[in-house]
Amino acid sequence: MTASRGYAAQTAKAPMAPHAFERRAPGPKDIHIEIAYCGVCHSDLHQVRDEWGGAIFPMVPGHEIVGTVTAVGSDVKKFKVGDRAGVGCLVESCRTCDNCVEHQEQYCTGGATFTYNGRDKDGAPTYGGYANDIVVDEAFALTIPAGLDLAAVAPLLCAGITTYSPLRHWNVKAGQKVGVVGLGGLGHMALKFAKAFGAHVVQFTTSANKVEDAKRLGADDVVMSNDDAAMKAHAGTFDFILDTVSAPHDVMQFIGLLRRDGTMTLVGVPEKPPVVHPFVLIGARRSLAGSLIGGLAETQEMLDFCGTHGITSDIELIAMKDIDASFERMLKGDVKYRFVIDLATLDA
């Protein structure tokens, strides 16, 4: 076995605290990664507090993992010791269902194995990246393009692919008008990608103090979604809208902004499910869709795209011991735009 050290929640109400645990011994196809940085995703908080149910404790969260390869199994082809490597939300899938064969492991019919709060093939719980190391099959590890700041790459593994994938799937491109709802960890990446794909991008926010920042990040226009007149001026004009908000909000007001055949895709999960008025869909053949992270091949494509275009996340580096305080700040939206844990501080 591999003796690992991390931060875990022992119960849904416990604070995060140092925790020693074991990972599997690396097999022939595994790589061992010494974790340098791990991003802090809102779903980490949902899960350590068991807000989605079915939590496995103790829980070591974290699925925006980057670091350096320190050992490789005998059959490993993609990595060598010393390489930079990343791990996102998935560490295994059945590899045989239609979805896996079509490189959409995130939709694995039997259920993919998530990086933490999941179960490995042998039933053992999985532990995430709030830790010193991880052991992972190379098929579920990503290579990191040279030239990108490693800490700022970490959030690409979840926030990045979660927004890149739907923008690609719905073919966002030059000549289109695209909306991004919410300017947080996901939203600021959606904004960067949609701009990089050539679209005219409108950022929706309810925070007046984010307007200037949205423009700095590339927004062609910023609309306060609580300003009815401003919203009305955009009715029926969007080709695509990506809704990144998990907080309660009115989904319908955005659907009506789509032009004929436009799609609005949800990547956040508000606690209260939206009521959808059929007339708004029918009146312009609009669609409401959802999208879940992305497959491994597309995650690598996204990282390579970021390498070519110099795209990373805007981050705030934190020490491991400050994780609970950072969760609280995240709940208030007080982060520009992703907390990333510096694992060098793990034992501090």
Added chain:
Amino acid sequence: MTASRGYAAQTAKAPMAPHAFERRAPGPKDIHIEIAYCGVCHSDLHQVRDEWGGAIFPMVPGHEIVGTVTAVGSDVKKFKVGDRAGVGCLVESCRTCDNCVEHQEQYCTGGATFTYNGRDKDGAPTYGGYANDIVVDEAFALTIPAGLDLAAVAPLLCAGITTYSPLRHWNVKAGQKVGVVGLGGLGHMALKFAKAFGAHVVQFTTSANKVEDAKRLGADDVVMSNDDAAMKAHAGTFDFILDTVSAPHDVMQFIGLLRRDGTMTLVGVPEKPPVVHPFVLIGARRSLAGSLIGGLAETQEMLDFCGTHGITSDIELIAMKDIDASFERMLKGDVKYRFVIDLATLDA
């Protein structure tokens, strides 16, 4: 002006009764049609009872109109006296917006003119096909393929195109598994078209007495949607589902039957808007969409397709005076599968 005779509702609570009214004098691009048959659509009932609001009384409903051309204007090119012709839900649109230019007049940005309960360009109310005749611009009239029974063609003008258009738009074809929710006027046409396009078609119904009929109409399988086990057996397997039901029903139970990237499209408008759980969309990149009738070019394509494949509606011919009784039977779902008024009975 053109002196016309029909059946109208004088108020939302009045019974349907004989009504004399005037239509415009035919212009150079107009044709005058002597109406032979008019289908009875559920939306006729919604509108004469003002259930959608904004009703214009007196109201002569009917937008599934077929008959014979009895006069043509000097600029008319598509029709000659004696031709069979049809009129559907639309009689005019702006013809200049993006949607009109792209042959999607039903989504006309400024609002298309509906065949009844609408306003013509000059502001005059439009009157539908529960009448002896209609005057319409030839651009909004359809030619009827030879060899099809005229009465059974009438419902194609609304029920037909409303189901044909989304099945085409979402590219239903051989090798796909397609669901049709509801076996009524719309549903039975959806079933016929989906089969004609080569799909494996599953009919969903809550009426045990419709199972055999669905099979006769071409369903490869029939599922009772109130049978949880039967529904569960189909989870995650459908490429496309067309939901034709306007009565209250659980939309979510069908969305979960879609495979990855599947779409469920609503063409009916239940009074109570559905609550849509984001996880069900996100978990397999599913879409919930809506679709409204179809454009003129596609309506002609649909009629020509019906001519080639011998497709018409299953109808029950009624006398004009029996319209209120027929509305009541329609409310109970007691019609196989569309009432069509024989306008020869108008003065009976």
